[in-house]
Amino acid sequence: MYLKETIFLGYDNPIDLRLTVAGQPIDHTTITRAKLVLDATHIIDSVGHAALFTFTDPTKLTMRLGTLGAGVIPVGSYTANVIIYTAAQPNGVVWEPSIDINVVLY
Numbered sequence: 001m002y003l004k005e006t007i008f009l010g011y012d013n014p015i016d017l018r019l020t021v022a023g024q025p026i027d028h029t030t031i032t033r034a035k036l037v038l039d040a041t042h043i044i045d046s047v048g049h050a051a052l053f054t055f056t057d058p059t060k061l062t063m064r065l066g067t068l069g070a071g072v073i074p075v076g077s078y079t080a081n082v083i084i085y086t087a088a089q090p091n092g093v094v095w096e097p098s099i100d101i102n103v104v105l106y
Contacts, residue, residue: 003099007073008106011066017082018060019095031055033085035092036063038078038101044068073103 005015019026034053036044044065046053054062061084065073082095 003097005099005101007101007103008066009068009070009073009075009103011106012064013066015063015065016060017063017095019082019084025059027058028055028061029058030086030088031061031084032087033092034061034063035083036065036080037083038073038080042073042078044072070103070105075103075105077102 006013007015019028034046034055038044044052044063046055049068052064052067054064061082078101080099080101082099083092084095085092
């Protein structure tokens with residue numbers, strides 16, 4: 001599966017991810033923390049940015065990253081990984097596949 005998303009700086013456009021294991025969706029309400037790692041240089045963590053991540057819907061993880069601004073995420077193209085943490089996986093799980101993310105000023 002190939003994923004491509006756009007972060008529009010200054011806007012609230014969501015990125016909704018439906019994470020699955022063996023084709024079955026996980027219960028996203030079990031997520032206790034999430035990180036988005038952009039080329040290992042820009043890390044956006046739900047710890048410190050809780051308002052940008054939503055894991056209260058059992059069917060999806062939602063990220064609203066456009067409000068971070070260009071000072072946090074510079075305009076450009078990135079290969080990103082999502083890391084999720086649960087009580088059962090306190091060290092985190094790197095979710096595959098990676099996501100191609102374009103960050104743009106609109």
